[in-house]
Amino acid sequence: MSFSIPYLLSIITFLPLLGAIVVAVWGDDAAKKQTALIFSLVTFAVSLLLLVNWQDGVPGMQFLEEAAWFPEYGMTYLMGVDGISLFLVLLTTLLMPIAIYFSNLYVHEQAGLYLGLMLLLETAMIGVFLALDLVLFFVFFEFSLIPMYLLIGKWGGANRVYAALKFFVYTFAGSALMLVAILVVYFNTGAFNLLEMDGSRIAPAIQTWAFLAFALAFAIKVPIFPFHTWLPDAHVQAPTAGSIILAGVLLKMGTYGYLRFAIPLFPEAAARFGPWIAGLAVIGILYGALVALVQKDVKSLVAYSSVAHLGYVMLGVVALNQQGVSGAVLQMVNHGLSTGALFLMVGLLYERRHTRMLDDFGGLWQSVPVFCGFFLVVIMSSAALPGLNGFVGEFSILLGAYAAWPVLAVLGALGVILAAWYLLTAFRHIAQGPLTNPQNDKAHLPDLRRGEIAMLLPLVLLFFIIGLFPNLFLDKINPSVESLVQNPAIVMKVER
Amino acid sequence: MPDLSSLALNLDAILPELIMVLAALAVMIADMFSSDRRPGLRNALPWLAMAGILLAGAAGVWLWNRPTASFQGMAASDHFALTLNFVVLTAAALAVLVGVNAIPLINKQTGEYYTLLLLASAGMMTMGASTDLITTFLALEIFSLALYILSGLHRDNPRSTEASMKYFLLGAFASAFFAYGAALLYGASGSTRYDAIGSVLSSGQGDPYLLYFGLGLLIAGFGFKISLVPFHMWTPDVYQGAPTPVTAFMSAGTKAAGFAALIRLLLVALPAQQATWAWPLAIIAVITMTLGNLAALRQSSLKRMLAYSSIAHAGYVLVALVPGTAEGANAALFYLFTYAFMNIGAFAIVIALEQAHEDDALRNRAASIAQRWPLLALAMGLFMFSLSGMPPLAGFFGKFFVFKAAVDGGWTWLAAIGMINSAIGVYYYLRVIVTMYFEEPTAESAPDRRMWPALRAGLVITAALTVVIGLYPSPWMGLFRTTFGG
Numbered sequence: 014m015s016f017s018i019p020y021l022l023s024i025i026t027f028l029p030l031l032g033a034i035v036v037a038v039w040g041d042d043a044a045k046k047q048t049a050l051i052f053s054l055v056t057f058a059v060s061l062l063l064l065v066n067w068q069d070g071v072p073g074m075q076f077l078e079e080a081a082w083f084p085e086y087g088m089t090y091l092m093g094v095d096g097i098s099l100f101l102v103l104l105t106t107l108l109m110p111i112a113i114y115f116s117n118l119y120v121h122e123q124a125g126l127y128l129g130l131m132l133l134l135e136t137a138m139i140g141v142f143l144a145l146d147l148v149l150f151f152v153f154f155e156f157s158l159i160p161m162y163l164l165i166g167k168w169g170g171a172n173r174v175y176a177a178l179k180f181f182v183y184t185f186a187g188s189a190l191m192l193v194a195i196l197v198v199y200f201n202t203g204a205f206n207l208l209e210m211d212g213s214r215i216a217p218a219i220q221t222w223a224f225l226a227f228a229l230a231f232a233i234k235v236p237i238f239p240f241h242t243w244l245p246d247a248h249v250q251a252p253t254a255g256s257i258i259l260a261g262v263l264l265k266m267g268t269y270g271y272l273r274f275a276i277p278l279f280p281e282a283a284a285r286f287g288p289w290i291a292g293l294a295v296i297g298i299l300y301g302a303l304v305a306l307v308q309k310d311v312k313s314l315v316a317y318s319s320v321a322h323l324g325y326v327m328l329g330v331v332a333l334n335q336q337g338v339s340g341a342v343l344q345m346v347n348h349g350l351s352t353g354a355l356f357l358m359v360g361l362l363y364e365r366r367h368t369r370m371l372d373d374f375g376g377l378w379q380s381v382p383v384f385c386g387f388f389l390v391v392i393m394s395s396a397a398l399p400g401l402n403g404f405v406g407e408f409s410i411l412l413g414a415y416a417a418w419p420v421l422a423v424l425g426a427l428g429v430i431l432a433a434w435y436l437l438t439a440f441r442h443i444a445q446g447p448l449t450n451p452q453n454d455k456a457h458l459p460d461l462r463r464g465e466i467a468m469l470l471p472l473v474l475l476f477f478i479i480g481l482f483p484n485l486f487l488d489k490i491n492p493s494v495e496s497l498v499q500n501p502a503i504v505m506k507v508e509r
Numbered sequence: 510m511p512d513l514s515s516l517a518l519n520l521d522a523i524l525p526e527l528i529m530v531l532a533a534l535a536v537m538i539a540d541m542f543s544s545d546r547r548p549g550l551r552n553a554l555p556w557l558a559m560a561g562i563l564l565a566g567a568a569g570v571w572l573w574n575r576p577t578a579s580f581q582g583m584a585a586s587d588h589f590a591l592t593l594n595f596v597v598l599t600a601a602a603l604a605v606l607v608g609v610n611a612i613p614l615i616n617k618q619t620g621e622y623y624t625l626l627l628l629a630s631a632g633m634m635t636m637g638a639s640t641d642l643i644t645t646f647l648a649l650e651i652f653s654l655a656l657y658i659l660s661g662l663h664r665d666n667p668r669s670t671e672a673s674m675k676y677f678l679l680g681a682f683a684s685a686f687f688a689y690g691a692a693l694l695y696g697a698s699g700s701t702r703y704d705a706i707g708s709v710l711s712s713g714q715g716d717p718y719l720l721y722f723g724l725g726l727l728i729a730g731f732g733f734k735i736s737l738v739p740f741h742m743w744t745p746d747v748y749q750g751a752p753t754p755v756t757a758f759m760s761a762g763t764k765a766a767g768f769a770a771l772i773r774l775l776l777v778a779l780p781a782q783q784a785t786w787a788w789p790l791a792i793i794a795v796i797t798m799t800l801g802n803l804a805a806l807r808q809s810s811l812k813r814m815l816a817y818s819s820i821a822h823a824g825y826v827l828v829a830l831v832p833g834t835a836e837g838a839n840a841a842l843f844y845l846f847t848y849a850f851m852n853i854g855a856f857a858i859v860i861a862l863e864q865a866h867e868d869d870a871l872r873n874r875a876a877s878i879a880q881r882w883p884l885l886a887l888a889m890g891l892f893m894f895s896l897s898g899m900p901p902l903a904g905f906f907g908k909f910f911v912f913k914a915a916v917d918g919g920w921t922w923l924a925a926i927g928m929i930n931s932a933i934g935v936y937y938y939l940r941v942i943v944t945m946y947f948e949e950p951t952a953e954s955a956p957d958r959r960m961w962p963a964l965r966a967g968l969v970i971t972a973a974l975t976v977v978i979g980l981y982p983s984p985w986m987g988l989f990r991t992t993f994g995g
Contacts, residue, residue, distance in 0.1 A: 152900035186932035
């Protein structure tokens with residue numbers, strides 16, 4: 014059974030943009046909030062058509078769309094989706110209504126502008142995952158900075174201006190050289206269009222430099238240790254919805270960039286630098302976990318846990334074998350769901366108590382049992398408890414990494430233990446123990462409302478679905494990953 | 510003794526310039542008959558000027574398929590010249606729009622503004638049409654003299670007078686450099702015509718010392734006009750002191766004209782020497798970008814910040830010239846075209862803020878206008894992001910093609926330095942966003958939010974094109990064709 018609409022990818026990409034325009038020009042704050050939510054929900058519903066019409070077992074691009082954009086210079090409006098990008102798009106469209114719903118509850122200052130920026134951001138992110146033309150990709154990739162910058166700078170915490178500036182300048186500087194590398198690729202292959210490009214035609218010496226330029230841009234985005242310093246600032250200062258999207262989706266633009274661009278375009282250089290990146294990834298895993306252990310602010314704890322978790326994803330990506338890359342793709346989605354949920358819960362807690370310090374809490378089981386129940390599941394998912402989503406991804410990544418570099422894999426596995434340690438520490442501080450602070454008792458701290466549970470429920474359900482039936486997802490991911498792993502230089506086979 | 514019949518003038522080739530001069534005369538005459546008792550005529554002056562600009566543009570369109578040369582090959586109306594005409598006319602038209610209401614506040618003799626604006630434009634357009642060192646010098650002087658006076662139009666303001674004086678003194682030196690360089694180049698090649706110089710020099714004749722010394726002096730002369738480091742010293746003071754509509758026009762128009770003449774000189778007269786001039790230009794480009802950006806970081810006045818940013822932008826454009834390719838020339842012109850919109854737009858915002866009596870300091874000027882004046886802040890945000898080269902705005906594709914030309918010409922490292930520089934530049938453009946959007950208002954009284962209709966029209970046009978060119982650059986870039994000669 015299929016129900017297909019033409020221009021599906023463009024509709025998914027630009028529906029939020031349309032929403033942003035409508036939100037900008039029409040209605041009072043209440044109407045704007047509803048409009049934004051409706052647009053994000055419709056976008057999600059439309060994006061589900063990708064699943065409905067998905068052709069299983071096809072390694073190449075599906076739903077291709079091509080239009081002339083700048084023919085004289087070989088730039089095309091080329092969009093397509095394969096097993097690697099499919100679930101990232103769905104993750105984006107799923108997290109956005111949740112983030113917008115949260116904002117509708119708690120953001121009151123200039124809500125229209127805020128929601129417009131969120132929707133703009135959604136367009137940019139989906140565009141990044143769908144664009145198959147280097148320039149088009151770069152446009153979306155860079156454009157995503159603007160709304161996020163404004164969201165952090167305007168609605169963030171006390172140190173927001175500094176954090177926003179650091180986020181913007183750091184990322185922009187990282188991608189500056191990528192643009193030069195894109196031009197070099199064009200000079201050597203005569204195309205910006207990934208489908209017409211053959212990465213093996215780029216001479217090895219040029220590959221090295223161009224790969225490094227791409228790798229730097231993506232390394233800052235991921236972020237890979239030691240390029241991570243912007244992340245804790247940005248995360249801690251960002252408003253909750255911003256953090257959800259930043260951790261949930263924006264960071265994946267980096268890891269996805271490796272899989273879609275850096276590795277296929279420069280396969281030889283990627284293989285050569287693979288061990289180095291893997292080494293940095295493992296350092297990131299351990300460093301992120303150790304720093305997370307000593308955090309007093311639960312939001313920065315989650316931020317550092319992202320550094321560690323993205324380390325796993327990178328480890329799987331550069332292992333460049335079936336288990337590693339498939340695990341990495343799945344883990345990108347898992348991290349988006351788990352960390353998105355973590356930031357959401359931290360946000361819910363913060364809106365109630367206006368503090369995020371671990372020491373201010375304790376004994377919340379007694380006052381807000383529903384919250385704590387959800388919190389425990391989210392914590393377990395993030396700590397990769399078997400049966401939940403995180404386990405499948407990390408296990409697969411470690412298998413793949415072990416095949417490539419056993420020592421690094423063993424060191425990386427230590428991070429799993431550390432993750433359980435800091436996450437359960439956070440849980441113990443918040444939920445367990447005696448209820449000492451009177452502000453945490455039932456009278457002051459309302460439990461989750463129905464709407465708030467509705468935000469969390471889809472995420473928690475997905476934890477279990479992915480954890481128990483990972484093949485539902487891996488079956489769609491694997492064909493594309495297989496073709497990438499077997500011959501990275503042949504970018505994609507086209508199925509029109 | 511030249512054959513006199515060949516002197517038969519073919520005025521077609523300079524038709525757009527001629528129309529501009531005639532319009533200037535018309536404005537001057539109309540201005541004579543206007544007085545305070547007859548304000549209607551005075552109010553019509555800007556629209557008279559605008560009509561001249563549009564007519565000149567129409568003449569350019571008419572000439573598009575009839576490229577021709579005249580004055581014994583001293584001027585040509587080829588596609589390159591006409592393209593530059595459009596860039597200059599765009600800048601002039603926008604300068605009229607943003608000046609309509611701002612100029613009467615600083616100088617009652619508004620006729621002078623439009624007359625000089627039209628004359629300066631005519632000179633700038635001739636820079637693009639010129640195919641001879643003498644014509645280039647003539648054009649240079651025509652627009653420079655007009656600009657010296659325009660910078661001092663605000664007679665009650667000592668800064669404006671200082672700007673005029675400084676610009677004039679340093680400009681006179683630059684003209685001398687140029688004339689000396691032209692003389693030496695003539696000595697080396699025996700001709701002042703670009704194509705003749707080119708054919709002599711490419712055959713290996715010509716005294717190399719005269720040639721290189723002359724070329725150095727010519728680059729110094731151009732470098733002054735287009736604010737290349739180390740000839741940029743005047744730029745911040747003049748940009749800050751001159752009336753803002755004049756600054757807006759100057760920043761876009763002078764650069765376009767100077768670069769156009771330099772491109773034709775390098776590509777037509779001196780293509781064989783590319784290996785010689787490429788390296789010095791590359792080094793100047795690096796210094797210009799870096800110094801402009803670093804200095805802009807430290808500015809607290811919006812106008813001064815934009816002045817240093819314009820120096821940095823001159824450096825980016827120069828990158829496109831280094832490989833000495835037609836692709837680079839197109840990219841440079843396209844960049845200047847996009848720059849006209851985003852930079853004049855930014856200056857239009859400065860005018861709007863000046864009108865609202867906010868002072869010059871960046872902090873106070875822009876603080877939290879996002880709340881009080883949301884659309885103005887949005888437009889300024891667009892200009893700042895575009896100037897910093899963020900996609901999908903016009904400035905991104907300007908940079909994209911400039912650096913693409915550099916990479917295609919084998920100057921990848923230069924493109925890399927250019928991109929690193931634009932990353933530095935982001936910082937000071939973002940500061941404007943920070944003050945507009947993230948800071949609380951410092952001024953106690955709410956500003957006058959009325960906006961002059963003409964200024965608003967100018968802002969709408971610049972903002973719209975900044976977005977449209979960025980989203981769909983293809984048809985615009987398609988206009989830019991470097992075809993020299995008939």
